[in-house]
Amino acid sequence: MSNLDHGKFTRVTTLFHSLLGLDVFLLFFTGYAIMFNDELWWLLAVMGGASGVTAIHRITGIGLIALIVFWIVLQIISPTGRGNFSEILPGKDDFDAFVQDVQFMLGRADERHPNARQFAGYKADEVPLLSYIGKGVVFIFSIELTLLAISGLLIWSKTGLAAMFQTKAAAMAFVTFHGLLGVIMLMGVMFHVFEHGFHPAFYPVETKAFIPRSMVPEYHSDEDEEPDTTGIERLSLSPSWRTMSSIFGALTVIGIVSVLIGSIFDEGYPVPRELAIGGGPTSILLTIGINVGILVLGVGLVLSMYGNVLRIRWERQMEEEREGPAATDGGREEPSDD
Amino acid sequence: MSGRQETPEVSGYARSHVAISAVVGILVAGLSVWWAQGFDIFYESLYRVSPTVEGGGIGADWVFGNTIPSLDFLIALVHAADVLMGAFILVMVFLHWAAFRRLADRMRQPGEERGEAVAADGGEQR
Known part of the structure; x- marks a missing residue:
């Protein structure tokens, strides 16, 4: 019973998600190696120092713009994209789902709201295309990526910006703006990794985003009986879940808090009069915390790759099952389940 | 010429109009000189x-x-957005963490045997 859930992503979406993830992770690793260069000195060194890091950041920046434009055009010109647009608009259900999640956390509700449910199970028909978190991710990341792309293009050639404002110092303001803006997305992606890597039913990765919908068999219950539960009680919890989710949950919180504190103190504009090493307080705790944040993102990158490994394995298994009866050369045929 | 002199028919100016024009004239003259004072730079500078x-x-x-x-304002604005969104994201992390723990408690624990539970809810046994 590993495939109770309906897949939600099409093949193009899974591919886009993986490419976007890879691109954004590279942008994070290079961008924050620049912004938090005293805390992440090793990352700066690993990626080829100042020139290497900026080169990778610019190349992946072009990639990001290409991906964004590709996606916008696809959503506009394809009937699927246009048809899904109404599905991503937040509504009252999404607010109710948030409220019910709080109640569920406090033990005052028995189930998560359909708009909050990651594991749909038997009740897959109730679950909308996107959960309330999914809608939030779409909106916040869209705004963030647009602003980051625009501000990134503005600081592409700082002499042009300096000429526009008739002053050199103003260019620094846009660099700072760009970096601070990305912090929201940095924190959001850490949560995203925790949310989709550590759901007990899907741990260690929610395959929904990697295995396309077309490849996931759908479960349909008997028409006359409507199941009462999602069926999660029939799944076995992974032995390592408790330990790993506690550790990773703590790392996520430490990473988010540290990056937030670091961003408050790492001022770039107005350019300070005195030369401050690193531009902020260089404390050992903050250094560890920001590195923890990068570790969380690193785990996210690994999980994204693992999701793709699972997809490849899944594809092979599907192919073997399809070819099974045709390849019989007198051998025994495995009895099929359906 | 007769003894009686005739003055021509002239439509004169109203007193009020004259007064207003005078005031405006004086004001403009005063302001222009006051403005021109700004050009006065000490010749040595x-x-x-x-x-x-x-x-x-x-x-x-x-x-x-x-x-x-x-x-400066833009950057203060982004700082504020960072803090607000950071707090919100932290709430979301804790919310999901707690929800995941509740869901995990409902699942079959590692090593637990609950064979009859599977059959009881009508599911087919493999």
């Missing part, structure tokens, strides 16, 4: 290099560029 920031010398553009209020 003409064509002199002012190397200070106040004098518009070297580094003045840097100080100007480093103190643009609109850019």
Whole structure:
């Protein structure tokens, strides 16, 4: 019973998600190696120092713009994209789902709201295309990526910006703006990794985003009986879940808090009069915390790759099952389940 | 010529109009001189290099560029957004963490045997 859930992503979406993830992770690793260069000195060194890091950041920046434009055009010109647009608009259900999640956390509700449910199970028909978190991710990341792309293009050639404002110092303001803006997305992606890597039913990765919908068999219950539960009680919890989710949950919180504190103190504009090493307080705790944040993102990158490994394995298994009866050369045929 | 002199028919100016024009004239004259006073620069300061920031010398553009209020405001705004969104994201992390723990408690624990539970809810057994 590993495939109770309906897949939600099409093949193009899974591919886009993986490419976007890879691109954004590279942008994070290079961008924050620049912004938090005293805390992440090793990352700066690993990626080829100042020139290497900026080169990778610019190349992946072009990639990001290409991906964004590709996606916008696809959503506009394809009937699927246009048809899904109404599905991503937040509504009252999404607010109710948030409220019910709080109640569920406090033990005052028995189930998560359909708009909050990651594991749909038997009740897959109730679950909308996107959960309330999914809608939030779409909106916040869209705004963030647009602003980051625009501000990134503005600081592409700082002499042009300096000429526009008739002053050199103003260019620094846009660099700072760009970096601070990305912090929201940095924190959001850490949560995203925790949310989709550590759901007990899907741990260690929610395959929904990697295995396309077309490849996931759908479960349909008997028409006359409507199941009462999602069926999660029939799944076995992974032995390592408790330990790993506690550790990773703590790392996520430490990473988010540290990056937030670091961003408050790492001022770039107005350019300070005195030369401050690193531009902020260089404390050992903050250094560890920001590195923890990068570790969380690193785990996210690994999980994204693992999701793709699972997809490849899944594809092979599907192919073997399809070819099974045709390849019989007198051998025994495995009895099929359906 | 007769003894009686005739004055021509002239439509004169209203007193009020004259008064208003006079006032405006005096005001404009006064203001223009007051404005022209601004051009009065001590002749010794003409064509002199002012190397200070106040004098518009070297580094003045840097100080100007480093103190643009609109850019300062934008950055304060993003700082605020960072803090607000950070707090919100942390709430979301804790919310999901707690929800995941509740869901995990409902699942079959590692090593637990609950064979009859599977059959009881009508599911087919493999």
